Ligand SMILES: Nc1ncnc2c1ncn2[C@@H]1O[C@H](COP(=O)(O)OP(=O)(O)O)[C@@H](O)[C@H]1O
């Protein structure tokens with residue numbers, strides 16, 4: 549039997565980092581996907597083929613406590629830890645051991661770019677392997693297992709990324725609970741700096757600043773939470789579309805400033821943010837952990853101008869759409 553599953557990337561519209569401290573946040577799934585194929589093999593081992601990780605042709609196998617490198621690349625085991633933890637959690641749930649499984653991954657999502665590649669790879673792996681092992685899990689349950697994977701690998705995770713990747717659409721999320729917000733096509737442009745940031749390290753960096761200066765950092769996080777509540781109110785309001793987007797844009801700019809205050813922006817990210825605003829975007833901010841990676845801009849009727857401005861500023865623009873669908877089982881072959 550062979551199963552192919554896919555899960556989407558996401559944008560954090562508002563509230564990254566503060567969401568780790570229990571404040572609310574809003575995220576949307578987007579139409580870039582990670583595909584995971586799972587099938588049984590006769591070797592009795594778990595074999596992971598990660599085609600997009602920067603160590604080309606890397607194949608790592610492990611069974612029980614042993615890891616087999618079929619090509620020997622330095623950080624391979626660490627890089628594959630989301631996939632490995634995802635497989636192990638499902639095997640625990642299914643209470644099966646012994647049968648070899650091969651997992652093969654291809655992805656459209658840039659890695660370490662704030663678009664939730666870690667959550668998408670965890671969710672798609674859990675989706676494919678659980679189906680292979682005959683477990684009937686809902687997408688919501690798979691999102692919760694994806695959260696456990698992020699917690700195991702990163703040490704800290706709010707769970708918003710695996711949740712939105714599993715269920716799709718636009719969600720408001722707070723302390724493990726989510727609410728779907730009405731679906732709307734947002735005129736967004738994503739700008740990729742070309743460099744990456746590690747979520748684990750950036751979340752730890754914010755934690756250190758918080759512990760050192762709680763009296764300064766706590767009000768910043770609280771303000772971010774208020775920005776999110778204002779954005780939710782705006783999305784749910786009866787305001788006319790143009791006014792709604794203008795308000796959201798202003799809130800994005802405030803949110804970006806607060807993220808900059810936390811120290812997670814970079815020169816390049818801020819250059820792309822200002823280039824987008826100058827080209828007519830209503831708002832622009834980081835998405836995800838920062839330290840490199842991506843920003844996004846809200847640019848009704850100005851998407852191509854903003855994309856050009858991002859290119860001139862040295863970034864790579866991506867005009868993406870919100871994805872209604874989360875985790876998807878693409879095919880099951882006998
Ligand atoms: N296609 C993939 N195959 C295997 N692992 C992946 C893949 N995409 C992402 N990952 C894992 O996710 C990590 C990046 O996660 P993270 O630092 O949270 O950044 P982001 O989620 O913003 O991309 C990678 O280092 C790798 O461990």
Ligand SMILES: C[C@@](O)(CCOP(=O)(O)O)CC(=O)O
Nearest residue numbers: 564565662664705706836837
């Ligand atoms: C910084 C954070 O809020 C989002 C991280 O997103 P990403 O891994 O950079 O795509 C962390 C979290 O919510 O767990």
Ligand SMILES: [Mg+2]
Nearest residue numbers: 664666667747
């Ligand atoms: Mg991540």
